[in-house]
Amino acid sequence: xxxxxxxxxxxxxxxxxxxxxxxxxxxxxxxxxxxxxxxxxxxxxxxxxxxxxxxxxxxxxxxxxxxxxxxxxxxxxxxxxxxxxxxxxxxxxxxxxxxxxxxxxxxxxxxxxxxxxxxxxxxxxxxxxxxxxxxxxxxxxxxxxxxxxxxxxxxxxxxxxxxxxxxxxxxxxxxxxxxxxxxxxxxxxxxxxxxxx
Numbered sequence: 001x002x003x004x005x006x007x008x009x010x011x012x013x014x015x016x017x018x019x020x021x022x023x024x025x026x027x028x029x030x031x032x033x034x035x036x037x038x039x040x041x042x043x044x045x046x047x048x049x050x051x052x053x054x055x056x057x058x059x060x061x062x063x064x065x066x067x068x069x070x071x072x073x074x075x076x077x078x079x080x081x082x083x084x085x086x087x088x089x090x091x092x093x094x095x096x097x098x099x100x101x102x103x104x105x106x107x108x109x110x111x112x113x114x115x116x117x118x119x120x121x122x123x124x125x126x127x128x129x130x131x132x133x134x135x136x137x138x139x140x141x142x143x144x145x146x147x148x149x150x151x152x153x154x155x156x157x158x159x160x161x162x163x164x165x166x167x168x169x170x171x172x173x174x175x176x177x178x179x180x181x182x183x184x185x186x187x188x189x190x191x192x193x194x195x196x197x
Contacts, residue, residue: 047163048171050139052178056154056186060193062145065152066120068193069143078188080181083107091115095129101177102169106134121145135164156182 058065068074072093076085084096093112098105110129117123126140139160146153162174 046167047136047161048167048174050158050160050162050171050174050178052156052158052175052182054156054182056156056190057148058152058154058190058193060152062120062147062152065145065154065193068189069123070114074189074192078185078192080184085112091117095127099131099181101166102173104134104165104169106131108134108137110137116142131164131166133165135162135166137162137166154186 060068072085072087075093076082079085079095079097081098081100082095083098084094086094088094088111091114094110095112096107096109098107100106108129108131110127112125112127115124115126122142122144124140124142126138128136128138130136137160139158141156141158144155146155158178160178166174
């Protein structure tokens with residue numbers, strides 16, 4: 001009996017340890033999530049991919065639409081939040097825009113380049129920008145123009161990568177914000193192509 005007492009005493013702490021073990025994941029989980037968020041925010045090496053495509057019917061000829069797509073003043077007036085859109089070379093632009101996505105609002109600075117120019121049928125537009133603490137974005141879009149119903153059908157296919165705080169907002173919110181930005185742009189652009197000059 002005397003020899004069995006230490007074994008009984010030793011068993012009690014083990015039983016208590018087992019009782020305490022279930023809450024452990026609850027304590028560790030938030031720190032793990034915080035670490036993940038910190039990693040995404042700091043290194044920017046885990047970007048989120050985004051794709052978007054669509055078509056817009058414009059009430060103007062391909063030649064007019066093409067000219068407007070290459071006019072920095074027109075693009076500046078149509079891009080939501082645009083503060084600056086200046087031509088720096090025949091195929092490059094410097095851009096500054098303030099954009100709000102969900103709870104994240106940032107002033108973006110970046111470069112935009114045009115390539116694969118095929119007037120008046122389309123081109124490829126690509127760019128990259130930094131939004132400070134909000135993160136970064138880079139990507140490109142293929143823009144094609146074709147005659148349709150007495151006007152021009154503009155088709156676009158976008159592929160982009162987003163990192164930092166913006167990537168943490170999630171795919172659904174990012175896609176929703178991107179679609180709204182595109183819709184807002186084309187509403188203004190459709191009006192711009194009907195203006196003379």
